[in-house]
Amino acid sequence: MHDMSGQAVHHHSPPTGFLRKYVFSVDHKVIGEQYYALALVAVYIGLVLSWIMRIHLAWPNYAIPGVRFLSKTGAPGGLLTPEYYLQLMTMHGTIMVFFVLTTAPFAGFGNYFLPIQVGAEDMPFPHINMMSFWVTFVAFLVAVAAFFVPQGPPLSGWTAYAPLSALGQAAGPGEGTGQVLWAVSIAIFCVGQLLGSLNFISTTLDMRCRGMSLMRLPLSAWSWFITSCIGLTAFAVLMPACILLILDHVAGTSFFVPSNLVVNDQLQPHSGGSTLLWQHLFWFFGHPEVYIAIVPGMGVVSHVLITNMRRPLLSHRVVIYSMLALAFLSYMVYGHHMFVSGMNPYSSIAFSFPTLAITVPATIIVLIWIGSLYGSRLRINTASLFALGFISMFVSGGVSGFFLAQPSIDIMLHATYFVVGHFHLVMAVAALFGIFAGTYFWFPKVTGRMMNEAWGRIHFWFTFVGAYCIFMPFHYLGMAGNIRRYQAFVDDFMGPLMPVHKFITIAALITGAAQLLFLFNLFYSRFRGKPAPANPWEGTSLEWSIPSPPPFDNFGGKIPVVYHDPYQYGVEGAANDFVMQDSPEVINSVNDEK
């Protein structure tokens, strides 16, 4: 821990040139904004891809305007070919999971606010931090490049199951160069996340200012710290898996391809590989990835909610321990993605119970949130609406996990739209609500201006109601047996489900359009928003003790000293109803956890 209460010496001086200030910056705040901007570009690309897929599913004979420019062969006349649907689906999943859900809540917000919340001037390795972003940016360019190579992106889904993903061009369109680019992109992305995680962990453990014990860290800081611990292990497994996949393509190896496979009547020149090996390696990353996406949301939502409830949570410690339990258990549950994969059926039982057990820490966190609302003085604003919406979405997506955790029920629901509804609600929509909550909450800190509250609320209502209209019916489709990853429903029993698909598509178009209002609000308010007061939400953590936007070295050359736990709200006898973390004011609080 930093033991500096006086003048601090910043380990790098403020840059002067444009390139060092805004492009190749080593300032954690600029890097955080760069990550956020990357996620912003990525999320709208992912959104448009989902629109195209949804329109195609609901009205397969409708020529979608502009789509033919995306690919002449993939969408001749605006109509998607079967393979191009799968290629867009692969890119939607890849872009959303890696470049949005990992990038914004963890790397974006975390980079910007973790050093400030722990009371540090920067991360300990600023150049590595800069490198982590630019590596991630290159990964994004490589992924998007797959659109522009002959035959386009891969069609094997974001899970890239082998041997479909490992056999090369023979397996289908995009499975040659497109699939290699995908694997290269993800391997590079892993490098970026590993570098970022190292910085996050060392920032939390080594850079805390005086008085900032671990239990005095805000829950958002805790969530980024826990996420970086998950990321360090998970991405360290995915990266070599991707390298092995690349070798199967370019070096004639057979890590994921067994012997005697025949594609298009051609015996494939591979031998001895294991298809299940890819699934094990992928899901060993893949399930913790769910928590990489959602744990920062939990932290951000806790932080936003507490500030707006004007009270601490019923227990700070219990939420931290529960997030740690989620992180720990996340490695023991990944096999529930593989119940019907041919894995030893006894393993399914072994993976089922930890999956059911993970419900307990998740339930504890939800109950603590809801229980803390009791007796609070809840302030309603766009940030708190999204935080409360997060809880609602997390509950709705979480309870469907009861079903998918059980191998016997998974027999009926595996690979159906039930799974699509489940993970979109619990991982994607909930995480996006966390991102929105964080954005509306911290925007004044980052820019010195307020976002437009009225537009924010309109954005919230369309997003909240819209997300339910899109993703709740997915569960019904799945229960009826509607298979996912089909570009058309030619089967006898799926035809009657088309009206539901049409409803979902209309909801997706409207909800997606509402996101343009958010984008407009973001840019408009950045330049024309009302100037923000110093502490608009009357927050207590360190980011609210400094000017907005924060100076280059965060604390104006003076490292703060922390006297209290992060959430001293509703403090009796205090001048206001809150006491800042760095205020030496002596208070009598039952919540102070040393």
Place this chain on the structure above:
Amino acid sequence: MAKFFAVTIVVIAIASALPILLHTWEPPADISTHGHLIDEQMSETMVEAGIAFLAAQLLLGFFIWRFSNRPKTEKIRNFPGGARGLVAAAVVIVGLEVMALGVFGTKAWADIYFTPASANALPIQAQAGQFAFYFRYPGPDGTFGPIHPDQINESTENFFGLDTTHDADSKDDIVTAELAVPVNREIHLLMHSKDVGHSFFVRELRIQQDFVPGLDLSVHFTPTKIGRYEILCTQLCGLGHYNMKAYLEVKSQEDFDAWLKQQAALQ
């Protein structure tokens, strides 16, 4: 705004539960001997998940209604029982409930996967390839001939790569594009993929199992109702994945025998 939000949450929660309560979208009736175990497990899970879902959403809505925008003069109060009570509730009520679900659910799983097919089960081999299923019956000798991957050739309709010239066991093997089975007889389905991952899913049978290249897997089931049912591939296998299907024909024993004879004549 807060009260409107609270009401919206409650309305959405109830509206989400209605199609479940009204059984608007459901899988078709089970036609297997084990399927009722899965259906019962699904129903019990639905009750517990439904209660958890409604309780959490309604409580969230109620607290937002009740505790938003209170003036500073009103004191902050703690939930009765505090964090300790809520942790206990999570562990005891939710934890034990879901663990019990897991224990009871194991029975349905074990029925399919922990017990081997009986000795008199009818063996049928299923082969999945981009983008079709083929099935093979062992013929009168009761033995499948070996597969020669290098001889697989769709244009000559040698889907399994059989060498009927040299392999005696292959001579009487019967290869079909549909899966016909006798009713009330246990079927031992031997699964083989020739190229990439596929899956075998028949909703009415309550069976879903991946074909894994390089692994010879099997499932066993007993169909109990005569009829024609769709077999779907549920594992993403390439551009024709959406259209990869076959039919399961459950026939009376007599009809099945006649059908098999007819198929044998066509080989």
